[in-house]
Amino acid sequence: MTQQADQQQLIQSALQVKASIAPSDEINTRVEFLCSQMLETGQHGLVLGISGGVDSTVAGRLAQLAVEKARDKGFDACFYAMRLPYGDQKDEEDAQQALTFIGPDEVLAVNVKPASDAMLTSLEEGGLEFKDAAQRDFVLGNIKARQRMVAQYAVAGAKSGLVVGTDQAAEALMGFFTKYGDGACDLAPLTGLTKAQVREIGAALGAPASLVEKLPTADLESLQPQLADEEAMGVTYAEIDAFLSGQEVSEQAYTTITRTYQRTEHKRQLPKTP
Incomplete structure (x- = not known):
């Protein structure tokens, strides 16, 4: 085994990735996981x-199926879906x-723009300075992500609920999430799935093809609305999935992925202690 293949295998194992899946089995397993966590x-x-x-x-459809399964067991359960736009979302449809x-x-619909903008304003009034508009926009993007999680945990606290995350193996590999923002959750039902496998499950669930095949975007950048994930990461999801599945990838993709994985390791760990 080459050094490259060995490194891929180590990362694949760490992120709990399987080279191939049976979508129906994964649906049942992950619905049961969500249901059992509520019961336990x-x-x-x-x-x-x-x-x-x-x-x-x-993740939303899995959550709805899970609460329905819990109710079938005689357990009072409810799924709260939240819309958390920053002002007007371009792909609201x-x-x-x-x-x-x-x-x-x-x-429940909560506009995170007032809270996000107020935080940024307060930081600047408190003396925080940015080196340029791009850095300011980057910080605001992370504030948006964290405000969304503040809202979700507020609802979870009021409704005796657990917050569900959407992180999957491709994003975990690239650290493509905001620490304590969309990376914060109680349950992560998509763990170990490549982007293509999430799409496979979506298709098996009967999700609209336009959503299953939609160009992924975190949409956190105010200066570059709807910026594609792949452009932001510098590598395609196809290359990321190939890497995670143990397939050979280009030297450029391998270097970008492994360097990003190492650089973002702190995002995948609990806080350091003495």
Whole structure:
């Protein structure tokens, strides 16, 4: 085994990735996981932000199926889907289409723009200076992500619920999430899945093809709305999935992925202690 292949295998194992999946089996396993976590913890709800992308669409449908399964067992359970736009979301129609497909028990809409802007203003009034507009926009993007999680945990606290995350193996590999923002959750049902596998599960669940195949975007950049994930990461999801599946990738992709994995290791760890 080459050094490159050995490194891929180590990362694949660390992120719990399987080279191939049976979508129906994964659906059953992950729905049962969400259901059992509610029963074991005594929490009566699942909370998840729905963006209109494939990850939250799939996780949302799994969550709805899980609370329905819990209710079949005689357990009072509810799924709270949240819309968390920053002002007007350009792909709001996709988010609404996702909600229609998911069929959540309840939908709550919270605009995170006032809180996000107020925090940035307070920071600047407190003396924080940015080197340029791009850095300011980057910081604001992370504030948006964390405000969304503040809202979700507020609902979870009020409704005795658990917050569901959408992180999957491709994002985990690249550290492509905001620490204590979208990276914070109680349950991560998409763990170990490549982007293509999330799409496979979405298709098996019957999600609209337009959402399953939608160009992924975190949409945190105010200066570059709808910036594609692949452009931001410098590598395609196809290359990331190939890497995670143990396939050979280009030298450029391998270098970008492994360097990013090492640089973002802190995001995948609990806080350091003495």
